[in-house]
Structures are given as C-alpha cells and as structure tokens.
Amino acid sequence: MKKDHASRLFGVLKDHKIYTYIPEDPPKSEKALTNKFDSLSQGAPTHLSQVWLNYAVYDSEISQYIGTLQATIFKDDKKASVAYLLNSNYWGRGYATQALSLMITKLIKEYGVIEFEACMDIRNTKSIELVKRLGFEYTGFEENADFFKGEPSHEYTFTVKSEQLHCSKKGRDL
Template structure:
C-alpha cells in the first residue's frame, strides 16, 4: 500500500496530526491511565519507552503509507490528549479498522466524537473507503454509544476473543458504510 499519508485535519477545538517523538510524555499520560486502558487489549503503559515504541510504529506507518495514525491535540493549547488510528487497510475491498483512545480528563466533552467524525469523513471522502470497522469490549458502553451515535451498526458478537487483564473478554463488532455516513448528513 502506498497511498495512506497522514494529513493534518482541524476542527474548531482539535487538531488531528501525525505523531512526533516529542509526543511521548503526553502519549504516556493517556495510555498509562488505568481508566483509559480498562477495556484496551493490553495493560497500562509503565514507561516512556512504551510511548516511544508506539510513535516509532506510527513513523514507520507514515514512511510506508500503510496506516493513518493521528495524535488528537487541543487546538487552544497544543496538548496531545489522545490517538485515532485508521489501520489494517484492505485496499481491494476499500475498508479499514478504526481505533481510538482519549485521556480520561477529557472524557464527556465531545472531543472523541469530534475527532472520530473528522477522521471518518477523511477516510470516506479523501481515502475513498467504503467501510470502517471497529471492535470493542461490550462492557465499554461509552465507546459503544459513541460508535452508534456516529452511525456504526452492531454486526457481531465474539465471546472470549481476547485475554486481557487476567480474564477472557468478549468483542462486539461494529461496521460503518460510507452510505450510512452520508445519509446522516
């Protein structure tokens, strides 16, 4: 794949932009928070090296143009508060997966919805994708509600798909078609 460059996207309150190594401390703050990682498929990060490894993976994706990974930044302050990833592209089928995390201090302010809507619109209208998929832990009701508000539809349930935090965890699969997205507008 050689056509998935990560641009800079802006909203009134946010900037979605490529990561830099300078983002490591802010990224660590997001992903070391047990509340953020409660439904994530890995343990909370414990060192800045964890953040640097994620950024190095993002930088490789930028060079290869194989993933679109955004840092979510507050426009007013420049503080990095989260991440939004479009990944696992299937170009022939015009689809990808989406993943996201937002620092818990910024929950409930509409930032996740704003960031995802901007990333989704970019995926459908600039990358010309037809489908975006997400999978979440069904106990993560806030994430499920966010996806549904954005037009994603529940498409499947997979029991005991992940072993996370010492227990088996289920997955709910969501899908969003470009036509669903465009019908919302």
C-alpha cells in the same frame, strides 16, 4: 503520529482507566512509548495490503494533547478499522466523537474508504454509544475474543457504510 509525540502524549496515555477494556497496559516509560510510536510510524509491513494511520489528538482550544486515533485501511476492500484512546479527563465531553468524525471524513476523502468497522469489548458501553451515534450498526459478536487482566473479553463489531455516517462536517482538521 511520530515518535516525537511520545513526550507530549506520555502523561495523557498513562491514565489506567483508558486500558480497562483493551489488552494493553499504560506505557511503562516515555522511551517505550517513543519506540512504539516509531514502530507504528513505519506503517504496515509491505506484504500486507494495508495502510496504518495513527494520529495524535490535540485540542487547540485548551492547548493540550488528549489522546490518539488509529485506522487500519484494508486497501483491497476500501474498508477501515478504527480505534481511539482518550484520556479519561476528556470522556463524555464530545472530544472522541469529534475526533473520530474528523478522521473518518479524512479517510473517505483521502483514501476512498467506503466502509468502517469498530470492534470493542461488550462492557465498553460508552464506546458502543459513541459509534452508534455516528451511524455504526451492530454486525457481529466474538466470544472470548481476547483474555486480559484475568478475564475473557467478548467483542461486538459495529460497521457502517460511508454514505450512512452521521459525521459532523464542522470542526478542525486533523
């Protein structure tokens, strides 16, 4: 994802429903989103043994951007933490499952990732269902992982080894 994606994703990411279970707010302006994307596109600081990847999710069938995907690869462990934001108009229609599957497949092929992790607010039942469908299993709980929107956020961690994934091999490339 590059800073020029901000103009295409600003309207998509303004959706307040996206931020119900994460400690972020919708972007305040297209310029703020441009600055965020520009910063993210620089990658991880050099002192970290990490690769930061950020993708814009575009559906060519409807000719629209619908969200973003993120991955932090921990090079020493060949492990990746994954996350996604999808405009609520596209929830429950398989877009997140397909996009996450495509990204995971890419991370295995191009970066040799052997384990994946997803951390999420325990109230985010739809995301929990999504990662379970892909083969992720519950591996941890953190009480008071964060505090935002006036409430504590408790998090579940789900992990999966690459050979245990249920990712679709069909679909378009990222």
